[in-house]
Amino acid sequence: MAKGDDAIRRKKNKSSRKRMRSSESAVSARISAIIASKRRRKAGKRRICEAMCYSLPTPDDPFNDRHGKKEPEEKKKKKSKDIPGEKKNEKKLVFENGKNLVEQSCPSKFLIVCLNTIKDAWREEGEVEECDISSWGLDLWRCCSNGLSNVLDTSGPCATREQIAWLVSSVSDIVARKEKQGILVSSPCLLYIVPTQEKAVQVRSICKPLKALGIHAVSLHPGASIQHQLHGLKNCEPEFLVSTPGRLLELVSLKAVDISSVSFLVIDGLGIGSDEEIRYADKLNSIKETITSSPHIVVFSDHCDQMAALAHNLLGEPITRLSLNDSVTSRSVFISQHVHYCQSQELKITKIQEIILQSMHDNCKYTKMLVVMKSENKNGLTSWRLNLENCSITNASSSGSFSLNHREKTMRVVVKDEESLQLDKVENFEMVFLTDFPSSMKEYVGILKRIARHSVTGVLHSLFCQADAHLAKRLVNLLSECKQAVPQFLLDFDS
Structure with missing residues (x-):
């Protein structure tokens, strides 16, 4: 049945209206504002003269609601107040090796995707996540x-599955x-x-699910032949390289792998399996x-005195524990505790x-020492600091701090009294001396x-004295738990 003239006309009008709407979206904001104003006039919604003598619509006010008036100052203030609230998710710039690296205030979606991919693989294999370590993971990511x-x-001798998952996801x-950002990332x-x-x-099994996201990991160990590993390294450029120390040095000597540009070095189980x-x-x-x-x-390590110097050499300063x-x-872990007995102030x-x-x-190797004394004893510091044999004193201040020089060794001694001591400043020193034992074990x-x-x-x-005898038992238990030497006088007090 043929269509009538009315139906054809309606169809043409509909298509023309579509063209008009699409053409309006393609014009500039100024022309679009003029067209909108013209439509309002035709619709009878014109409230005030909008001719050239009064005002024209602008991109900021396309419907000319303000009639050429400026925006009230109150609204501007409200907008300015909302800006600081948005700074919580603002990105910061951190310079690393001369290149800009974006530091976000919260993990990206890609990190969450990596974690979920690993956990999904665990569920498919019938394994369940042991515990939630999101707070630890966020600290590591930062x-x-x-x-x-x-x-x-120092959670344990080796990293757990969950710790490894957070680590590889953070690096990814x-x-x-x-x-x-267009920064070239070395491989591995x-x-x-x-x-x-x-x-x-x-x-390697924890990193395997990340291959679908473009992160390839290769493991090198004595369980496989070195020829097989040489062939595998020639056919791929892995982002992650997992290896034992001996096999890695063999492959580096053969120039099969280049680790000179590695960005992240992880040492898991420091001291484990190392008889020599x-x-x-x-x-x-x-x-x-x-x-x-x-x-x-x-570095992941448990208490191992033999590895303390190695850990210090590998990590350097500063570190976050x-x-x-x-x-x-x-x-x-790796902090030595020494308790000395003294009967009098002298x-x-x-x-x-x-x-x-x-x-x-x-x-x-320590260059800064903090001495914590009572305020009445701090004043007597000037009388005994000059009696140190074979040591010269320089940079002495009125507060009692000074520098000791012995041959080529220099140590800065900072003296604080208990009243003015802020515990946050204790972490700036690797050597701390408490001349009076704290009143409670919690403070210690x-x-x-x-x-x-x-x-x-x-x-x-x-320094421990007779007045601190009531803390002897708890101090003995603490030293034993930390694998520190327990002095005989503490055992006598305890008994």
Whole structure:
């Protein structure tokens, strides 16, 4: 049945209206405002003269509602107040190796995608996530993103599955953001050192689901032939490299892999599986020397006195210490605690002199020492500081602080009284001397944790007297838990 003239006309009018609407969206904002004003006039909604003598619509006011008047100042103030609230998600610029690296206030969607991909793979294999460590993961992500400090984790001898998942996801997020900025990322960008073959297989299995997101990981260990690994490295350029120290050095000597431009160096299980500590330390030092760039270093280690010097050498300063638990045994790893017994105030002064002189003569690596004294005893500091043998004193201040010089060794001694001491300043020193034992173990533990917050190794000296006998039992238990030497006089007080 043929269509009538009316139907054809309606169809043409409809298509013409569509063309008009599409053409209006293509014109400039000024022309669009004029067309809108013309439509209002035709519709009878004109309230006031909008001719050339009065005002014209503008892009800021296309419907001419303000009739040429400026925006009220109250509205401007409200808008300016809303701006600071939006700064919470504002991006900051951090300079790393001369390049701009975007630091976000919260993790990106890609990091969450990486975590969910790994967890989905665990669910498919029938494995369940053991615990939620999101707070620990966010702290690690912040440290890796800003690149300002290395990380020492003392939760246990080795990293858990969840810790490895957060670590590789954080690095993947940083790599993706760099590539988005057009920054060239070297391959491999992450070097993950493990002590055993079993650990290498575990880390590789956790990284495997990320291959679908463009992150390729390769594991190198003595369980496979070196020819097979040489062939695999020629056919791919992995972003993540998981290896034992010995096999990695073999492949580096054969020039099969280049680790000179690695951006992230992870050492998992420091001291585990290393019966010969000297050879193990030499291998790790050789690996670090091979890396010519300045990588961000993350070390997972439990209490191991033989590895304290190695951890300090690998990490350097500054560092941020992380742990899955807030126990003093975990937070104070590599921090030495020494408790000395003194019967009188005069003996305390003598003991302080002995310890400072001994530190100077032993070529102690610490250069800053904090001495915490009572206010009435602080004034007597000037009388005994001049009696230090074979040491010259310079830069003495009215507050009692001074510098000790012995041969080529210089130590800055800062003296504070208990009233003016701020515990936040304790973490700036690796060597702290408490001339009067704290009134409670909680205060002692707080000082101990703060010393360890931004230092790998440190020393806490404290003087114990008869008035502190009621704390002997708890102090003995604390020293035993931290694997520190317990003096005999404390055992006598306890008994």
